[in-house]
Every structure is written in structure tokens, then in C-alpha cells.
Amino acid sequence: MSAVPGITIDGPARRVCLDVRNPDFFRNPLPAYAALHAQCPAFFWEEPQQWFFAGYDQVNALLRDRRFGRQILHVATREELGLPEPKPHLGDFDALEAHSLLELEPPAHTRLRTLVNRAFVSRQIEQLRPDIEALSHAIIDSFEADGEVELLKTYAETIPVTIIARMLGIPVEAAPRLLDWSHRMVKMYVFNPSFETELEANQASAEFAGYLNDIIAEKRAKPADDLLTHMISSEKDGERLSEAELISTTVLLLNAGHEATVHQIGNAVSTILQSGLFPAALFASEEATARTVEECLRFAAPLHIFQRYALSDIELEDGITLRKGDKIGLMLGAANVDPRKFTAPDMFMPDRNEGANVSFGAGLHFCIGAPLARLELNLSLPILFRRLPGLRLKHEPPVKDSFHFHGLERLDLVW
Known part of the structure; x- marks a missing residue:
């Protein structure tokens, strides 16, 4: 049995009881891991x-x-798997999920990803460097004289949502609405969302889809040099994205394009300030910055679980038997602190060189936005610490009551 508060482990039987709402766990899951x-x-x-x-x-x-x-429903029926029917009050949310790049498998996934991927390759993303740098400086200009700031709302949210909106060709002044819709939808990905959460997510989905319908109609009438126009006009094997696919893909790119990055910026700044290390040394060069960012991604990952279905009956090497349709959970945050892979995994060590983290996933569903997220982190973090060399925590930052997405409620800083 485990001596860690909030978790009961029966090692020989490989059975675990753990309440994700236990503050001891979601505030700091590393002891449980x-x-x-x-x-x-x-x-x-x-x-x-x-x-x-x-x-x-x-x-x-x-x-x-x-x-x-x-x-799973591309290889089995609900009846075959004993799955419940879709909830009527989640119709709008489910409609977006049905065509989401994150939820599809080949050949649908291959077709969609091919049409979108060109905008996210590193050479395309690198062209955003001046925009990200200028935006980072402009935001800091707006609060530098105040001597204090709540960083998540002002800096960590503004940078990624502004950049992804510009890429897609969506008005940046819509950012507050985009953030609101995204926050309400993302709450669906925790364990056992409440009925109220489901209603909120569905309403946000309907409003988001309605807004994008209008934007897409404008792009069709007046094409522009942006990702949404590219997705509207691109073809693969004579096929184009349907209206439903366009809306789902745009929602995914907007949500994924900022939600995880917001948490990662907050987690990284908090981690660095609590580490006792000198930020000037951590960001002394592009190489040092890249190492620091990767260690922040490993040590304080924003996404801790990625779930998948067994597409057939499967016997894993360690004797675990899975039936077709069984869900499994892959604990990205825990994998990043595996002592078999990383030395002293519960320590923040920016000079470590022990291989890649899995914060962006791997394989078919490796995060399409990883090059963009990395560039935003590699630029926004050193700019922040260079501009505000006296930066320090105003108080211990509160952690969100959300295990899947590990992030802060707020991050109050002074200098």
C-alpha cells in the first residue's frame, strides 16, 4: 500500500484507487506518480x-x-460494445467532435491532416517569429510600469490566442469570445463532467460553430492569405473539406492552439521562479533557452492524460488483456517523470540531456501544433525574464482543480 496521501496502491494486483479531485493529488501529482x-x-x-x-x-x-x-465506432457498433446512445443535450458538442482531427483515424485523419499540415511545418512557423516577439514586447509594455501583473490573463493567454487567430484569419478582437468558448468546451475532457458542464460545453459549441459559419462564408466570398482560406480551397485527390470538417478543424486549432500553451507558459514561469535558478543563465543563448523549454515541458507538462481505444482484442506483453472497445489512459505527465528514463525526475534540471519528453504525444496523433507551441515558448519566456529581471512570485500560485489539464488558476507576479 502507498504512503502517499490520497492514493491506495495494491502493487501485486495492479489495482489503484485515486481521487483526481483530491487537492493533494492535483496540486502536485509527482509523489503519486x-x-x-x-x-x-x-x-x-x-x-x-x-x-x-x-x-x-x-x-x-x-x-x-x-x-x-x-x-472506435468506425470498427464496431454501439450495440456490439454496449456503449450508451449519445446524449441529446450534447448534440452540438458531439457534432464538432465527429470531424475533429484529434478524434479521427485513417483514412479520414490522413486526409484532414494533409490538408492542414502545410501551415504547421517548422519553416512556415518560423516566419511568425517577428510577430510573436513584437506581441510579447507590446504586452509587457502595457503592464511593465505597474510593478505587478496576473500573468495568465495578460500574457500567457493573449500570445497564443492572438497568433492562432491571425494564422487562421479570424479577427483578433474576437479573442475574448474564443477563449470563453474554448474554456467551456475543454472542461468536457476531465473525468465525469457534470450535467451543468455538459450544457455549458454544448452551448459554447453551438455558438462557436455559428460564429465560424459566418467567418467561412466571408472567406468564400473574399479569400485571403490565411490558413482558413487555405483549408477552404485546398484539395486532396479531388476532395475538399466539408463545412462540418472546416468548422471542427478550426475549433480544434483554436482550442489546442492556445489552451495547452497558456498552461505551459504559466507552469514554466512558476517552475523557473520556484527553482532558485538564475533566469539569465537559463536563457543565455538559443541553445540554453531550447533546453530550458524542453525541461519545462517535461517537468510541468500541461496535458497529463491521452486516452485511446483498443481496436480489437489485445494481449499486451505484461499479461494485460484488453477487449475491443476498451479505453486505456496514457499518462503523459507520469511518463515524463519515469525514473527508468530520467535521472532525479522530480527535479527541474534544464541542463539534462536524456531524450525527448512525451508532452506533445507521439505517433499518428503527435501534436500538429508542436512547432508553433515551441516557438511561442522559446520566444515569450526569455523576453519576459529579460524585460523584468526582478520578477518574483507574489504568493504561491493556486493550481486548477483539473487533473487532465495541469495548470494554474492564476499567476500573480511582482518586480
Whole structure:
């Protein structure tokens, strides 16, 4: 049994009881992860009633394993799997999910990703460098004289949502609405969302889709040099994206294009300020900055779980038997602190050189926006610390009550 508060581990049976709403856990999951790594990195989690995997090698391998997928109803019926019917009050939310790049498998995934991918390759993203730098400086100009700031709303949110909106060709003044819709939708990805959360997410989905319908109509009438126009006009094998696919893909890019990056900027700044290390040294060069950013992604990842379905009956090497339709959870945050992969994994060590983290996933569903997120982090973090060399925490930042997305409620800084 584990001595870590809030978690009960039966190592030999590989059974775990863990309440994700326990503040001891969601505020700092690292002690629980260490206990799991020591006793059973593959385990049956009693509360959600499914298998989870925390070890780096197994998570990395399962992310790439084509026997698992993000959807299941392309290979089985609800009746066959005993799945409940869709909830009527989630119709608008489900309509967006049905064509989401994140939820599809080949060939639909391949077709969609090919049409979108060109905008996210590194050479295209690199052209955004001056925009990201100028935006970072402009935001700091707006609060530098105040001597204090709440960083998430002012800086961490503004940069990624502004950049992805500009890329897509969506008016930047719509950013507050985009953020509101996104926040309401993302709450659906935690364990057991409440009925109120479901209603909120569905309403946000309907409003978001309605807004994008109007924007897409404008782009069709008056094409521009932006990603949304590119998606409207692009073809693959004579096919174009349908209206539903355009809306779902745009919603995904807007949500994913800022939600995780917001948390990562906040987590990184908090981690650096609490580490006792000198920011000037961490960002002394492009190489040092890149190492620091990768260590922030490893140590304080924003996304901790990625779920997949078994597409057939599967027997894993360690004796775990899965039936077609079973869901598994891949614990990205735990894999990033596996002591079999990383030395002193619970320590923030920006000079470590022990291989890649899995914060962006791997395989077919590797994050399409990873080059953009990395560029935003590699530019916004050093600019912040150089402009405000006396930066320090005003108080201990509160952590969001959300396990899947590990981030801060707010980040109050003074200088």
C-alpha cells in the first residue's frame, strides 16, 4: 500500500484507487506518480474502471501502436460494445467532435491532416517569429510600469490566442469570445463532467460553430492569405473539406492552439521562479533557452492524460488483456517523470540531456501544433525574464482543480 496521501496502491494486483479531485493529488501529482512507478506503472484505476500506463517506454510505445485509436465506432457498433446512445443535450458538442482531427483515424485523419499540415511545418512557423516577439514586447509594455501583473490573463493567454487567430484569419478582437468558448468546451475532457458542464460545453459549441459559419462564408466570398482560406480551397485527390470538417478543424486549432500553451507558459514561469535558478543563465543563448523549454515541458507538462481505444482484442506483453472497445489512459505527465528514463525526475534540471519528453504525444496523433507551441515558448519566456529581471512570485500560485489539464488558476507576479 502507498504512503502517499490520497492514493491506495495494491502493487501485486495492479489495482489503484485515486481521487483526481483530491487537492493533494492535483496540486502536485509527482509523489503519486513516483509511487506508481515504484509499485505498478501499469495499473487498473478503480474510479474510471480502466487500465492506465505511467511508464515512459510503454506510454511512448502505446502512443505509436496502431492497434489503438482515438475512435472506435468506425470498427464496431454501439450495440456490439454496449456503449450508451449519445446524449441529446450534447448534440452540438458531439457534432464538432465527429470531424475533429484529434478524434479521427485513417483514412479520414490522413486526409484532414494533409490538408492542414502545410501551415504547421517548422519553416512556415518560423516566419511568425517577428510577430510573436513584437506581441510579447507590446504586452509587457502595457503592464511593465505597474510593478505587478496576473500573468495568465495578460500574457500567457493573449500570445497564443492572438497568433492562432491571425494564422487562421479570424479577427483578433474576437479573442475574448474564443477563449470563453474554448474554456467551456475543454472542461468536457476531465473525468465525469457534470450535467451543468455538459450544457455549458454544448452551448459554447453551438455558438462557436455559428460564429465560424459566418467567418467561412466571408472567406468564400473574399479569400485571403490565411490558413482558413487555405483549408477552404485546398484539395486532396479531388476532395475538399466539408463545412462540418472546416468548422471542427478550426475549433480544434483554436482550442489546442492556445489552451495547452497558456498552461505551459504559466507552469514554466512558476517552475523557473520556484527553482532558485538564475533566469539569465537559463536563457543565455538559443541553445540554453531550447533546453530550458524542453525541461519545462517535461517537468510541468500541461496535458497529463491521452486516452485511446483498443481496436480489437489485445494481449499486451505484461499479461494485460484488453477487449475491443476498451479505453486505456496514457499518462503523459507520469511518463515524463519515469525514473527508468530520467535521472532525479522530480527535479527541474534544464541542463539534462536524456531524450525527448512525451508532452506533445507521439505517433499518428503527435501534436500538429508542436512547432508553433515551441516557438511561442522559446520566444515569450526569455523576453519576459529579460524585460523584468526582478520578477518574483507574489504568493504561491493556486493550481486548477483539473487533473487532465495541469495548470494554474492564476499567476500573480511582482518586480
